[in-house]
Amino acid sequence: MDSAALLDLLGNENRRRILRLLARKPCYVTEISEYLGVSPKAVIDHLRKLEEAGIVESRTDDQRRKYFHISRNLRLEVNVSPYEFGTKSAYPASRGFDITTWRYLTLDVQLDDAEEGTRELASELRELEQLENELSMAQRWVQGRITEVLDELTDDVDADGDSRLYADVLLALADGPKLVDDIAADAEAPPEMVEQVLADLSENGLVERVDDGWTLGD
């Protein structure tokens, strides 16, 4: 689902409390209402929004009581930095996901799941939770380093306004010479604006004209 819609949903404390409760066990409306100290009407309204977003589902038991539970895995990431406000929401990658094709990253986890007993499952769970922590630290490290690199890049440029666009143009040229239109497409900016940026960058010697486009300066 859309990150914006997800943030709108999660921006409400009572909806977060409902999700925290449902993550522990399936519940019916009266239970949630009593636990939260919120009217059943308000709980029903929150549940309806969560259901419409596909986060929550209900099922009815033998006593015709309707239980709500969280229906799916999803993950939201928000990065805020002087150069970025990025939101990303994603469903977990499928099990068949080929981690051997990753270029920068090696995961040293036992993926053998034949004959798993409780002991093996519990150890695997512990390893996965540690791995999750490490990945999160790695992401924080990468985010910090990206900010440092952008700081260094934009220091060279001496641009007032939109320094991120200068960095995006340099980034577009990182894998070789390109035409203005291709740079503009990569940097998600109008070609005229990119022409101006390239002119500024070439004054500082950071880019150079080549036959049919631009390249990074030496």
Next chain:
Amino acid sequence: MDSAALLDLLGNENRRRILRLLARKPCYVTEISEYLGVSPKAVIDHLRKLEEAGIVESRTDDQRRKYFHISRNLRLEVNVSPYEFGTKSAYPASRGFDITTWRYLTLDVQLDDAEEGTRELASELRELEQLENELSMAQRWVQGRITEVLDELTDDVDADGDSRLYADVLLALADGPKLVDDIAADAEAPPEMVEQVLADLSENGLVERVDDGWTLGD
């Protein structure tokens, strides 16, 4: 800062649009107000909340115009699954962070930052962005696998209600025998509730009593 406070702030579309704008360049109130089509009064109110949270700062230029910019790096992660509603907010790890101590993860990135030219910085930026994507995929994979392991663990248990607590108790025993109070502390649940869970689990042969505590069954 607190994840809940951050979600409350980000749960507003206009505040997200302000952050997206400030991530491209520092702006003054009138600029933001015109861009968003929102009254200066409302913009000032949003900026005040963002400033109080330490996300945004202002500085005044030679013409006494007050520019706002994003003041720091931060990162928010939300995991939603049938077993978890977790939010985590964090500042980026410091540069000196020792990635060689990670046990499960190897990052193969050039960390050499002597004599960096524009070309090297632009390539590094591209690598970092790819790495960021891979880490994000890795986390989605881990999250999916954690759900699978919890599915398998709780299938064995046949618990109604709070199946996550059963898994947390098994998880607490993954690294060896423990006393009830220590298990309760790990699982963040009252000792009496944990005693009941241990009794249920021992009926299924999943845990066993030992001298002064409990251990996983064979």
